[in-house]
Amino acid sequence: MEYVRVAGVAAVAAGKIVPAEAKGHKLMLTRVDGQYYAAQRKCPHLGFNLCRGSLDGAAVVCPLHKAKFDLTSGAIERDPKLLFINMKAKHGLTVYPVRLEGDDILVGIPD
Numbered sequence: 001m002e003y004v005r006v007a008g009v010a011a012v013a014a015g016k017i018v019p020a021e022a023k024g025h026k027l028m029l030t031r032v033d034g035q036y037y038a039a040q041r042k043c044p045h046l047g048f049n050l051c052r053g054s055l056d057g058a059a060v061v062c063p064l065h066k067a068k069f070d071l072t073s074g075a076i077e078r079d080p081k082l083l084f085i086n087m088k089a090k091h092g093l094t095v096y097p098v099r100l101e102g103d104d105i106l107v108g109i110p111d
C-alpha cells in the first residue's frame with residue numbers, strides 16, 4: 001500500500017465532502033469530529049457522485065436514493081429506496097486509510 005498526498009488539511013472543512021484523486025482512484029474526502037475519511041466517490045448503488053451527498057455523523061448519505069454508508073468500515077447502514085421501492089446496494093463503500101503528515105492528507109492506496 002502506498003500513501004499518496006491528496007490534499008492539504010485546509011481544503012477539507014469540517015462537514016464538507018470534497019473530491020480528490022490518487023493513482024487513478026476517484027475519492028471523496030471529508031472530516032467529521034476532527035477525523036478525516038476517504039472513500040470511493042461513486043455510490044455503490046448506481047454510481048452517483050457522493051461528493052454531492054450529505055453526512056450523518058461518520059456516514060455518507062447518497063442524495064439519489066438515500067443509501068447510507070459508514071465511512072469507517074464502508075458498511076451499508078441503509079439500503080437505497082425510491083419512493084416505496086426498496087432496493088439493494090451492490091456492495092459496501094470502499095474506504096481508504098488516511099494519515100496526516102503536517103498539513104498534508106495522505107490516503108493509502110492498495111498496490
Ligand code: FES
Nearest residue numbers: 043045046062065
Ligand atoms: S445511486 Fe446512490 S443510492 Fe442510488
